[in-house]
Amino acid sequence: MKRLWPILRDYLMITAGAVMVAASVNMFLTPNDVVMGGLTGGAQLLQSAIGTPIGLVTLLANLPLFIIGFRALGGLIFGVRTIYATVVMALAIDLLAPYLKPVSADPLLYTLYGGLLDGLGVGLVFRARGTTGGVDIIARLLERRFRWRPGRSILAMNMAVFGVAFFAYGPEKVLYAILVAFISSVALDYTLAAGSGARQALIITDQPAAITQALLHELVRGVTMLEGQGAYTGEARAVLLCVVSRSEISFLNDIVSRADPNAFVVIGDVQEVHGEGFVPHAPPKG
Secondary structure (H helix, E strand, O other): OOOHHHHHHHHHHHHHHHHHHHHHHHHHHHHHOOOOOHHHHHHHHHHHHHOOOHHHHHHHHHHHHHHHHHHHOOHHHHHHHHHHHHHHHHHHHHHOOOOOOOOOOOHHHHHHHHHHHHHHHHHHHHHOOOOOOOHHHHHHHHHHHHOOOHHHHHHHHHHHHHHHHHHHHOHHHHHHHHHHHHHHHHHHHHHOOOOOOEEEEEEEEOOHHHHHHHHHHHHOOOOEEEEEEOOOOOOEEEEEEEEEOHHHHHHHHHHHHHHOOOOEEEEEEEOOOEOOOOEOOOOOOO
């Protein structure tokens, strides 16, 4: 049961996150002609134009991105969880629409709560090592390659959809959509505990080579090997030091548990990290 609980917990988080995104679409955004951006926003525009279901269009548009993400972002674990999240979200948008009634036509309320629900929902899915598809996959690729914050990269990509929405809904609705996207990006980064913070992992293990190779090639993070000694046994133990972003903690735990289920892992907050993969060193003054 102990081994199954982390998996069950992740899928519960993915389910909750996907339903929160669906609630944002049905209760706050679509009834007020506010697009979300990304593929879902494109599906909203199509629904307004020709009446196609938002969830179904979103699901079909995600198929090519599944292939890219499956190969680049963690293989089977990423692929299954992302497909699950996208299917749950698509079904929730279409099937729960009769039950998730519009809550408010007040611009302040639907902008604030629509963006908040969307960002929190996507953040929960990210924390469970999946995405809701669409630009989320692209955001994870950019985070992996360039260490860009997911919330900010998603906000930038959504601008293309807003350009189309300008002609469909008018400038006022686009202004609200931009506010929704901004609130969503802040909520997403907050959920991931992003920003300048990072996590330091100390891993005491009997399988240092296997864990090191996995961290280097799967997580693409540097590892420092230290020498330790058990105070009680006096035996030499390998200690690995690895600094990762907070959104990568679940990946690190999964790598360690696969390579050495008996490893002892200590994870702590890091106030600042300067160097490759994080904040660059400041140039010398003068």
